Amino acid sequence: MLNSTLSALGAALAAKQVSAVELTGLFLARIRALDGKLNAFITVDEEHSLAQARVADERRSHGAAGPLTGIPVAHKDIYCTRGLRTTCGSRMLAAYTSPYDAHVIERFDAAGAIQLGKTNMDEFAMGSSNETSHFGPVRNPWDTARVPGGSSGGSAAAVAARMAPAATGTDTGGSIRQPAALSGVSGLKPTYGVVSRYGMIAFASSLDQGGPLAKSAADLALLMNTMAGFDARDSTSLERPAEDYGRELNLNLAGLRIGLPKEYFGDGLEPDVRACVREATRWFEGQGAKMIEITLPNTALAVPVYYVIAPAEASSNLSRFDGVRYGHRAGEYADLAEMYRRTRAEGFGTEVKRRILIGTYVLSHGYYDAYYLQAQRARRLIAKDFAEAFARCDLIMGPTSPTTAFALGAKADDPVQMYLNDIFTIPAPLAGLPGLSIPCGFDATGLPVGLQIMGDYFAEAKMLGAAHRYQQATDWHLRAAREAPL
């Protein structure tokens, strides 16, 4: 049952082979057994989860169940929840409980899903290794000496270790796809505006997008059907007709045009990653898909552009954490200025401070044009690259990350090396495009490799269809993580 897909769990619940309370209890027990060494969760409230499970069972007995009723879902601790504290991985919010639920949480609650707990994450979603969390690093279930990726590392590890059948995440520069790749799970970052940001604590508003992590593409489709939807409280939320993200799961691959950007297969890509991704694309070719060599010439601009725009927005978004109304406040201070200084010095970790400083700098008078405006111009070039590419192909495939999971501490002192790990995941959000990552093999040391599939705006169903077809033919996504045996 721990390794079952969501639809299988739903079927078991419907057939009364298991109750929501039993199912929730099963995963809670798994968390109790494994999370001591993995640290994927910041907050677990068993009573809260079981109470929700009892309501779900009640609902099922009235015949009012949907596909997710009674299914436990772990939530990245960036989503505000009334029932569980919301820390965003920061000391600043270590004791903060939101008085309202995020839109995504409302949707899952309305669907009858169980809040299984709040997952660990890089502080304010700033990081690619989950080492910046105030609550300690998350460990990779395939090798606990290694990072799970980040910033949704807790969600990825929870799914990889089968402590949760599914989880939510957020992606700003790769925070869903990169940990999915490094932890051997499936993860989708939707088109910007598809999932409401209301109640999702902001890192970089023009890039942040919520999405699901799960074992399979079919599960991601099921989760998207609940997560996506217009929300008037988010001005960037898109008002579109509801769609079934699973409608193209039986996608016909014959004739599908798959673009392979040459910039994604250059130097710096680990040979084993290259080999696994090539093997996967060859499989698609074998199914009749057409491989098209494409170029995304401005790919090299993506990381520097991202590290201007994201910190700029973050420096402003994080100004509200000032100790005045909620969150951490320094214990001792002589005046207002010192209260601000000490509160923020104590409340934020190093990486968050680094980005606030970068962001403040690039928005400063005299630097704004050279950095922020220039970055916005380059951002449009990156979007134009994709627009030209999608005129020639239906989907783009490549590696999610240039490497497999790296060792804890390996890049912690070298921010630039850490940032470069996101080189393949940063371009899509800069263009607002959707991207997903699915497992496509293992390197020589047995660490999972992720295949990234990118699509045009609103091409999620097609991307999920391609991923699902691949997962029907492979079992990478069903293998249990080494240090979390079933």
Add this chain to the structure above:
Amino acid sequence: MAWEIVVGIESHTQLLTRSKMFSGAANAFGAAPNTQASAVDIALPGTLPVANLAAIEHAIRFGLAVQGRISARSVFARKNYFYPDLPKGYQISQYEIPIVQGGTVRFFVDKAEKSIRLTRAHLEEDAGKSLHENFTDLSGIDLNRAGTPLLEIVTEPELRGAKEAVAYARALHALVVWIGICDGNMQEGSFRCDANVSVRKIGDEELGTRCEIKNLNSFRFMEQAIEFEARRQIEILQDGGSIEQQTRLYDADRNETRPMRSKEDAQDYRYFPDPDLLPLVITEADIERIGASMPELPEQKRKRYAEKFDLPAYDVSLLTESREKANYFEQSLAAGFAAVTPKLAANWLNGEIASKMNDENLAFAALPVSPEGFAKLLSRVQDGTISQKAAKDVLTEMWAGQRDPDSVIAAKGLKQISDSGAIEKIVDEVLAANAKQVEDYRAGKEKAFNSLVGQVMKRSQGKANPAQVNETMRRKLAG
């Protein structure tokens, strides 16, 4: 040496909307602290702004009223600074592209019409309030005001002197109330002005270094503050000094301005487009729809009154001080008393009614006399039933609650004697009894005439129609 005082005004107009600029919380004054602040206003983590359409429409109304350009696309920007009553650590405002660009406001100074060009008007949200009273060693924060929609209206530095600046501010205040976008309540901070003041020698092309004066919460203080500030700057320059660019605070108790901060410690607000809000797109159709809902503007009314009623410009400017006054004027003319001339109604509205309202600090909404009652009263003056003087007494009675002027006239016996036979009889009696004055008059002493008329009025207990008395007296004396 002659100096010229140059003033530019920035006005913060709180827009009359049900909810706030970017949240659904109520936009109302006077509630208990922090009871009208929603999760968005408090800037709880995860909250997002949604622009208030009503506020945007108000800004468009203003743009149309001043004939400014309504930007087809304007951008909300974040102005970043830390302050305890600024919950997000930034204020959402408009920076590079405001919703209204340009425009003109016309106003009167000493009966002369002037106009001032506007630089821009932009939408933004208000901050909360820091409360320093009632706390020891602590400051209170009230976030009820946080997020209140504001239209900041900025003029070019084209006003000359305190009087002109105040006349503009009054006209702007009247205009925003007229078009229904602001309640105009200055005590509650609904309309607040800052003044940028500089001085230069008459004839100089270059503007002098300016100081911005904050906290001008009444027109009187505005005038005093600008006058004080200009004097201060002139004294410094006359002593050979130079002006430091500063933000200064006006202290009404001491009638002086004093420095708040200088240009050196000016903050870098790090403006950038707010990624939480899409650019504000306004179509021609939007503008047309809103334009169709606009009331007739003061200027349009002025033009119409001057043409249709042949009234002097100054009378017209007074009649159009407020929409309520203009409406009252129009309603009294439309009340069905054909004899009432626009000039008579204007004189009474701008004279007797205005002074009574002023004495009692009354607004038109609270006026005890209806436009119909007022028109009927005037018609009785016009047709000679009562004298102007008697009409004032009738008005006083009506002010106290009497609705019908005719019953007041009857009850107080104020009806004029307009019967020519009766008047002739009194005149004859007076002439017979005052042979000396008659002689004086005929010898060329005009004063004697007034005395004779006075006696007629006295004998008639003030009821004789004065015009008729004059006419009869002249005729008899000439005869």
